[in-house]
Amino acid sequence: LQGIDQVYRGLDIVTNKVTAAEQAQCPHHMISFVDPLVSTYTVVDFRNKALDMHCRGRLPIVVGGTNYYIESLLWKVLLDTGNQMDSERVELEEVGGAELHRRLAEVDPDMAALLHPHDVRKIARSLQIHQQTGVPHSQLLEEQRGQEGGGSLGGPLRFLDPCIFWLHSNMDVLDRRLDQRVDEMIAAGLLDELKDFHKSYNAQKVQESSQDYQHGIFQAIGFKEFHRYLTADGVGAEERESLFRQGVEALRLAVRRYARKQNKWVRYRFLKRPGADVPRVFGLDVTDVSRWEENVLTPALQVLESLQKPPLQPVSVQGAEPRNKRSRHICELCEKIIIGDLEWKAHLKSKSHQSHKRKKRKSESTTEHDHTEERD
Numbered sequence: 001l002q003g004i005d006q007v008y009r010g011l012d013i014v015t016n017k018v019t020a021a022e023q024a025q026c027p028h029h030m031i032s033f034v035d036p037l038v039s040t041y042t043v044v045d046f047r048n049k050a051l052d053m054h055c056r057g058r059l060p061i062v063v064g065g066t067n068y069y070i071e072s073l074l075w076k077v078l079l080d081t082g083n084q085m086d087s088e089r090v091e092l093e094e095v096g097g098a099e100l101h102r103r104l105a106e107v108d109p110d111m112a113a114l115l116h117p118h119d120v121r122k123i124a125r126s127l128q129i130h131q132q133t134g135v136p137h138s139q140l141l142e143e144q145r146g147q148e149g150g151g152s153l154g155g156p157l158r159f160l161d162p163c164i165f166w167l168h169s170n171m172d173v174l175d176r177r178l179d180q181r182v183d184e185m186i187a188a189g190l191l192d193e194l195k196d197f198h199k200s201y202n203a204q205k206v207q208e209s210s211q212d213y214q215h216g217i218f219q220a221i222g223f224k225e226f227h228r229y230l231t232a233d234g235v236g237a238e239e240r241e242s243l244f245r246q247g248v249e250a251l252r253l254a255v256r257r258y259a260r261k262q263n264k265w266v267r268y269r270f271l272k273r274p275g276a277d278v279p280r281v282f283g284l285d286v287t288d289v290s291r292w293e294e295n296v297l298t299p300a301l302q303v304l305e306s307l308q309k310p311p312l313q314p315v316s317v318q319g320a321e322p323r324n325k326r327s328r329h330i331c332e333l334c335e336k337i338i339i340g341d342l343e344w345k346a347h348l349k350s351k352s353h354q355s356h357k358r359k360k361r362k363s364e365s366t367t368e369h370d371h372t373e374e375r376d
Helices: 043-054 067-074 083-093 097-107 109-114 120-133 137-145 171-187 190-207 224-230 237-271 289-308 341-348 351-375
Strands: 163-168 280-285 328-331 336-339
Touching: 043 067, 067 237, 097 109, 097 120, 109 120, 109 137, 120 137, 163 237, 163 289, 171 190, 171 237, 190 224, 224 237, 237 280, 280 289, 328 341, 336 341
Parallel strands: 163 280
Antiparallel strands: 328 336
């Protein structure tokens, strides 16, 4: 399973889709099956299709990506949205952040206090949930946390044994790799891909001033950064080259920013909130790729193997007594009361008990010697 931008057809280089050769090595799913003009493909659509594949008895590996979509697979949630709600959300977003935030503060002040007025999409979603259910979004989330198995992150985990492999790296090394990736994208034909896609799907929208870089594939990193370059008709070669360089720099910054956002998500969403409702996270250091097998591949395979093994069951012995009966024992020698058979055995072997035994034997030996002298 791949990230959300890769479900759309087109922009294979921009969205970093696996190549045909890579797809031939193992089955890949959720790639290039949604029309680029569809802007209403939702997290619910993604979740339902992905869960349907999981029901086939295979072990899915989710590679990504978009945090919100990954979380929809990890946790059970009370909230559900459909296409109708998505169209309503789009209409709400057109109102503007300040007005939407004011409306949310009236019906759900707790949620409004958590959201920045510029976070239009989240504000609109909270408003539409209140419109659909009549219940504040914050209250529904609180009920979700109160479910059996729920916790600070929401409802209970959907699966018993999910695990997350977190590929992390030294930030300086990561930044160099991200810059190199941008260079490789350009060498692979990024410009031609952007021009063709813009001509096929976005040019008419730009003419009508209806371009939208907030929904669907048009929000993918790498497209909106080149908007000025793609729409610069009738400019000279020097200015076009300048716009191209600006687009490349904007792309580099966007990729770096997104990488930091993903790292922050893992740290604050999982590592700093331990509990039964949080999946296990296994960190794999990819700073030194020359040690890939040692630092990444072998540990990951070991973790997977241990998770797939059935738990060992103890061998039951007929008529066997419980391992540790909570019997009451009195040690008159040490003047102690001991509870538990295992604790009693441990006490009898303890240094303090052995010391008391030696003192008692010495005392008894001395007393017997004194009695012998008296008889003589």
